[in-house]
Amino acid sequence: MTEPSGIPAPAVRPHERILAMRGISKHFGAVQALTDIDLDVYAGEVVALVGDNGAGKSTLVKALAGVYPPDGGTIEFAGRQVTIDSPADARNLGIATVFQDLALCDNLDVVSNLWLGRELTVGGTLDEVGMEQQSWKLLRELSAKIPSVRIPIASLSGGQRQTVAIARSLIGDPQMVILDEPTAALGVAQTAEVLNLIERLRERGHGVVLISHNMADVLAVADRVVVLRLGRNNGVFQVGDTGVTGESIIAAITGATDNAVTRRAAQKNPEKGGEP
Amino acid sequence: MSIPNSVPSQDAAAGSLAADRQDERLVQHHGPGGALRAFVARIRGGDLGALPVVVGLAIIWAVFQALNPVFLSSTNLVNLSMQCAAVGTIALGIVLVLLLGEIDLSVGSVSGLSSAVLAVGFVQWGWPLLGAVLAALALGAVIGLFYGLLYTRFGVPSFVITLAGLLGFLGLQLLVLGRTGSINIPFDSWIVQFAQQMFLPEWLSYLLVLLTVLAYGWQGWTHARRRAAANLSRLSTTSILLRCAALLVVLAVPTWYLNRTRGVGLMFLLFLVLVVAMNFLLTRTRWGRAVFAVGGNVEAARRAGIRVRRVYLSVFILTSTFAALGGLLAASRLAAANQSSGGGDTNLNAIAAAVIGGTSLFGGRGSAYSALLGIVVIQSISSGLTLLSLDASVRYMITGAVLLLAVVIDSLSRRSRQAAGRG
Ligand SMILES: Nc1ncnc2c1ncn2[C@@H]1O[C@H](COP(=O)(O)OP(=O)(O)OP(=O)(O)O)[C@@H](O)[C@H]1O
Numbered sequence: 001m002t003e004p005s006g007i008p009a010p011a012v013r014p015h016e017r018i019l020a021m022r023g024i025s026k027h028f029g030a031v032q033a034l035t036d037i038d039l040d041v042y043a044g045e046v047v048a049l050v051g052d053n054g055a056g057k058s059t060l061v062k063a064l065a066g067v068y069p070p071d072g073g074t075i076e077f078a079g080r081q082v083t084i085d086s087p088a089d090a091r092n093l094g095i096a097t098v099f100q101d102l103a104l105c106d107n108l109d110v111v112s113n114l115w116l117g118r119e120l121t122v123g124g125t126l127d128e129v130g131m132e133q134q135s136w137k138l139l140r141e142l143s144a145k146i147p148s149v150r151i152p153i154a155s156l157s158g159g160q161r162q163t164v165a166i167a168r169s170l171i172g173d174p175q176m177v178i179l180d181e182p183t184a185a186l187g188v189a190q191t192a193e194v195l196n197l198i199e200r201l202r203e204r205g206h207g208v209v210l211i212s213h214n215m216a217d218v219l220a221v222a223d224r225v226v227v228l229r230l231g232r233n234n235g236v237f238q239v240g241d242t243g244v245t246g247e248s249i250i251a252a253i254t255g256a257t258d259n260a261v262t263r264r265a266a267q268k269n270p271e272k273g274g275e276p
Numbered sequence: 277m278s279i280p281n282s283v284p285s286q287d288a289a290a291g292s293l294a295a296d297r298q299d300e301r302l303v304q305h306h307g308p309g310g311a312l313r314a315f316v317a318r319i320r321g322g323d324l325g326a327l328p329v330v331v332g333l334a335i336i337w338a339v340f341q342a343l344n345p346v347f348l349s350s351t352n353l354v355n356l357s358m359q360c361a362a363v364g365t366i367a368l369g370i371v372l373v374l375l376l377g378e379i380d381l382s383v384g385s386v387s388g389l390s391s392a393v394l395a396v397g398f399v400q401w402g403w404p405l406l407g408a409v410l411a412a413l414a415l416g417a418v419i420g421l422f423y424g425l426l427y428t429r430f431g432v433p434s435f436v437i438t439l440a441g442l443l444g445f446l447g448l449q450l451l452v453l454g455r456t457g458s459i460n461i462p463f464d465s466w467i468v469q470f471a472q473q474m475f476l477p478e479w480l481s482y483l484l485v486l487l488t489v490l491a492y493g494w495q496g497w498t499h500a501r502r503r504a505a506a507n508l509s510r511l512s513t514t515s516i517l518l519r520c521a522a523l524l525v526v527l528a529v530p531t532w533y534l535n536r537t538r539g540v541g542l543m544f545l546l547f548l549v550l551v552v553a554m555n556f557l558l559t560r561t562r563w564g565r566a567v568f569a570v571g572g573n574v575e576a577a578r579r580a581g582i583r584v585r586r587v588y589l590s591v592f593i594l595t596s597t598f599a600a601l602g603g604l605l606a607a608s609r610l611a612a613a614n615q616s617s618g619g620g621d622t623n624l625n626a627i628a629a630a631v632i633g634g635t636s637l638f639g640g641r642g643s644a645y646s647a648l649l650g651i652v653v654i655q656s657i658s659s660g661l662t663l664l665s666l667d668a669s670v671r672y673m674i675t676g677a678v679l680l681l682a683v684v685i686d687s688l689s690r691r692s693r694q695a696a697g698r699g
């Protein structure tokens with residue numbers, strides 16, 4: 001068990017591939033949620049996973065987190081072929097996930113939620129003091145606006161809960177952090193802190209997967225943008241390359257250059273025309 | 277995770293305030309008056325804890341004492357304490373399943389089966405007494421394991437599994453007892469002696485009270501010191517001493533009162549020890565934290581890497597084992613096992629005790645102490661009505677009404693908790 005501060009950098013050297021998913025597929029009854037998905041994540045890299053509602057982003061993340069083991073395909077993590085059958089497996093590998101639905105226990109307080117499943121102990125009993133102290137340190141680093149860590153999660157606002165979920169993914173020593181729409185409910189300052197955090201994670205050589213619908217955030221922090229559309233890969237963009245703009249990514253997300261976003265833009269500035 | 281670049285700006289400004297007291301929105305409660313205000317705020321928020329049951333118990337005792345002055349006599353209270361142990365132990369198991377949001381309806385049958393195994397094994401088959409006791413407990417554990425496997429492998433609702441168990445193990449109990457139907461356990465066996473005749477010597481009872489208070493105070497003090505060292509708010513020495521004094525009164529006065537006649541029965545002491553031990557396991561260990569997490573949100577617990585199946589298995593096993601132990605205590609107190617052992621109202625009293633004591637039916641909320649408080653309420657009603665020579669019909673109706681009241685309080689406080697944001 002590692003404390004939130006002073007964690008050594010991951011064992012993988014920067015720019016080595018941490019994760020390689022190949023041919024991942026997953027269906028729910030008659031719905032083929034994922035078909036033949038490939039995804040690579042390198043150490044020290046932020047990969048943004050984007051796509052429309054229902055494109056399969058959360059399903060892919062859950063396959064990686066051990067929530068829904070995939071039907072087919074292979075996962076290579078830190079150079080080894082692995083099977084991730086349970087959330088405990090994912091955590092032992094060093095994959096930490098912030099789920100879109102947060103997955104917090106409403107009846108437990110903030111400290112219990114942060115350390116759930118990996119509580120610190122002294123002599124076999126819970127080390128409440130140690131956990132509370134480190135919780136405060138961690139929450140301050142995220143500029144969390146949480147009045148008390150001893151109140152039940154149910155009494156927090158949506159953004160405060162999201163901050164707790166993010167803070168939780170940082171406990172332990174994950175090699176890879178997956179954030180499923182982490183800033184959806186956050187205030188301006190907290191969003192900036194999360195983006196800063198993502199950049200700090202990259203500097204320390206962690207692999208980061210960020211799911212977001214906010215193109216500005218994606219372009220601000222991501223090194224690579226992977227687009228999913230209707231459960232399939234629909235393009236990879238290297239941020240910074242010429243020709244990679246919000247518009248080109250949106251075109252891949254919606255599957256057409258003539259889409260709702262461009263039409264709306266055209267209505268607003270008729271002189272620029274409908275073409276991106 | 278180290279996030280070196282961030283300089284938490286609040287820290288500098290916060291000055292000497294403890295790390296958990298810096299948010300300006302936090303209402304500060306200082307001194308004893310403040311503690312009282314914090315308490316009132318908590319109750320209003322629907323976090324009732326043990327309050328309704330303590331108030332209810334006071335009312336029940338006052339009414340019965342007014343109707344019959346024997347009720348609060350030392351003799352009657354000693355009896356009351358001895359009556360609590362068996363069903364109270366079963367209720368302790370019920371608290372555990374309720375914390376998971378599940379139920380075990382078969383605890384009565386399992387306790388009856390365990391009584392039968394004890395009597396038949398020891399008296400008819402000539403097993404050593406300890407062997408019969410262990411066999412009965414092991415049988416309880418196996419039954420719990422069976423429930424747990426059915427629940428975790430096939431996802432059958434615990435309500436249905438244990439309803440089947442209620443019938444099945446009642447049948448097994450009748451089978452074990454055979455044609456005799458009723459078997460007496462010799463009075464001079466240690467288990468009957470333990471349940472009927474053994475009481476703490478007076479000096480030892482006070483010594484135990486003193487040691488308990490000292491342990492409580494020591495633990496509170498070291499905890500406060502560690503919090504202070506970690507720059508967290510801590511209880512002042514005065515309030516720790518006040519709490520110790522309160523605990524001393526709560527323990528010493530009843531002990532003194534019971535000691536005026538027979539004293540504190542060993543069987544009752546065993547029950548108290550079990551309650552305190554379960555409370556420790558539930559609040560101070562990773563296992564206990566996992567139980568509350570699973571009861572609050574199974575999926576979140578699973579995603580946090582908790583081995584949810586093991587938690588269910590362990591709890592079902594403990595519940596059935598406590599039921600078996602309760603059956604052993606009941607049989608030894610009666611010095612007999614028969615076809616109605618564990619029958620009648622055993623099941624419902626155990627479940628009612630857990631709920632009346634304040635453990636929520638909705639899972640994730642409750643305490644080991646609710647078994648103690650709840651069973652004292654139920655046995656008080658039963659004992660009071662017996663003293664008034666009212667028969668079972670009235671007792672059932674009153675216990676039913678109290679149970680209904682407890683469930684209504686549980687549901688209402690759940691609603692006001694949601695309104696006040698306490699989950
Ligand atoms: N547990 C489930 N049972 C059945 N179908 C599911 C389940 N989870 C997801 N799906 C289906 O899988 C598809 C992909 O869902 P997913 O949650 O991965 O989308 P998403 O890309 O995360 O969308 P959003 O941007 O809205 O979060 C959807 O069609 C959805 O209906």
Ligand SMILES: [Mg+2]
Pocket residue numbers: 057058059100180
């Ligand atoms: Mg999603």
